[in-house]
Structure formats: structure tokens, C-alpha cells
Amino acid sequence: MEIINERKASDKTYNDLLDMLLKSTYEDNGEAMTNEQIADEVLILLFAGHETTANTLSWLFYLLSSHKDVLQKLTKSFGDSTVYDCINNEYLKATISETMRLYPAAWMTERVAMADDEFEQFSFPEKTIIIPFFYGLHRDKTFWNNGQDFEPERFILNPKVEKSKYYFPFGAGPRMCIGKNFAMAEMSFFIFLFLKKFQIKPVGQTPNMNPLITLRPDKVILNIQSINV
Numbered sequence: 001m002e003i004i005n006e007r008k009a010s011d012k013t014y015n016d017l018l019d020m021l022l023k024s025t026y027e028d029n030g031e032a033m034t035n036e037q038i039a040d041e042v043l044i045l046l047f048a049g050h051e052t053t054a055n056t057l058s059w060l061f062y063l064l065s066s067h068k069d070v071l072q073k074l075t076k077s078f079g080d081s082t083v084y085d086c087i088n089n090e091y092l093k094a095t096i097s098e099t100m101r102l103y104p105a106a107w108m109t110e111r112v113a114m115a116d117d118e119f120e121q122f123s124f125p126e127k128t129i130i131i132p133f134f135y136g137l138h139r140d141k142t143f144w145n146n147g148q149d150f151e152p153e154r155f156i157l158n159p160k161v162e163k164s165k166y167y168f169p170f171g172a173g174p175r176m177c178i179g180k181n182f183a184m185a186e187m188s189f190f191i192f193l194f195l196k197k198f199q200i201k202p203v204g205q206t207p208n209m210n211p212l213i214t215l216r217p218d219k220v221i222l223n224i225q226s227i228n229v
């Protein structure tokens with residue numbers, strides 16, 4: 001609140017997210033947000049944007065360290081490319097997608113029926129709470145061959161999987177993640193730059209799942225060595 005109040009009182013332009021939130025107005029009535037609403041938006045962006053990518057990267061490095069073949073293929077795919085090219089690296093994208101299939105940071109979500117509703121053989125009286133269980137769907141034998149295995153190739157062999165009805169790492173519909181592209185870019189940059197500098201080796205530790213609001217590993221222990229030493 002202090003920062004919001006200071007910003008409001010100052011003439012300086014910072015050209016950052018807080019400036020954008022302070023300047024934005026509602027489409028319907030043209031009014032600005034209250035300080036409480038702005039603070040809520042900042043918190044949402046921090047948690048939705050930080051926890052999710054941090055957890056996904058933790059799972060990804062654990063999976064890479066325990067799947068030498070994937071790690072080798074990934075580092076080889078970087079070739080001479082620069083960090084700017086890595087967003088278009090098909091194998092890197094598939095590796096991130098496959099990590100989010102096995103360990104979706106948003107492992108479930110919930111919705112409340114605003115009115116009586118029905119879908120196929122199911123009926124939902126008003127106020128029913130519905131919990132889509134993404135973790136379960138992402139490993140369901142009906143949709144996935146070797147669903148428990150880490151196989152990034154599946155996203156390359158069948159690109160339709162990304163947009164299928166059984167893969168929702170970023171949710172779906174009007175409340176889908178607004179940070180999807182940012183998250184994919186941010187994670188790609190990090191993985192690329194990290195693997196250019198460091199070698200990772202497993203230490204035989206398997207993380208336990210800690211399903212809170214996001215799906216965290218309890219800890220990921222890796223052996224990391226600088227490549228230039």
C-alpha cells in the first residue's frame with residue numbers, strides 16, 4: 001500500500017507493471033481500480049507467475065537429471081543457436097510441455113455452477129463445486145501411452161496433443177492463464193542459459209510431491225558443475 005500511495009503521489013513514470021495497473025481503467029465505467037484491487041492484482045501476478053514457473057523448472061531439472069538421453073538430446077538441439085532462438089526450439093518446447101504433463105503446477109482447479117446445468121450424462125445443480133483434476137487427466141491411460149513415463153517426443157510425434165481435450169497445463173476457457181506465452185519464454189530462456197553454463201547429474205534422490213495450491217516438489221537435489229571449470 002505504501003508503494004502504491006507513493007506512486008500515486010509522484011509524477012515520475014516508471015513504465016512497469018504497477019504503472020500500467022495504476023493507469024488502467026474499467027471498460028464499462030471508465031473508473032480506475034481501488035488501492036486494494038491493485039494490491040490484489042500485484043499479488044496474483046506474483047504468485048500465479050512466480051510459484052508456477054519456479055515449480056515447473058524444479059520438476060524439469062529433476063526429470064532431466066534422471067533422463068540422460070533427454071538431457072543429451074536437448075543440449076545437442078541448442079547447437080550454435082542463441083538465447084533468442086530458443087523459443088523456437090521444438091525439442092525444448094516439447095520437454096517443457098512433457099514436464100507440465102507429468103507435474104502440472106496447477107494440478108487442479110475449481111469452478112462453481114452459477115445455475116443448474118448439465119453436460120452429457122451429468123447434471124450440476126446450482127452451486128455445485130466442480131474440480132477438474134489436471135494431474136489425473138494428464139496421466140490417464142485412456143489418453144496417454146506410457147503415461148507415467150517422461151517422453152518429450154510424444155509432443156513432437158503428435159503436435160495435436162498440445163491442444164487436446166486431455167492436456168491443460170494452463171487451464172482453458174475465459175479464465176485460462178494470461179501468462180502462458182510469457183511463462184514459456186521465461187522458462188525457455190532460463191533452461192537454455194543454465195544448460196549452456198552448467199552440467200547436471202542425478203544424485204539418486206526422488207522428490208516427493210507436495211500438492212498445495214501449486215504442485216511443488218518437496219526438494220530437488222542435483223549435482224551441478226560449471227562447464228567452464
Ligand code: HEM
Pocket residue numbers: 044045048049050052053056100104105106109110168169170171172174175176177178179180182183
Ligand atoms: C508454468 C507456468 C504457469 C502455469 C503452469 C500456469 C497455470 C495457470 C492455470 C492452469 C490457470 C487457470 C486457473 C483456473 O482456470 O482456475 C492460470 C491462470 C492465471 N495465470 Fe498462470 N500459469 C503459469 C504462469 C503464469 C505467469 C508467468 C503469469 C503472469 C506473469 C500467470 C498469470 C496468471 C493469471 C493472472 C491467471 C488468472 C487468469 C484469470 O483468472 O483470468 N501465470 N495459470
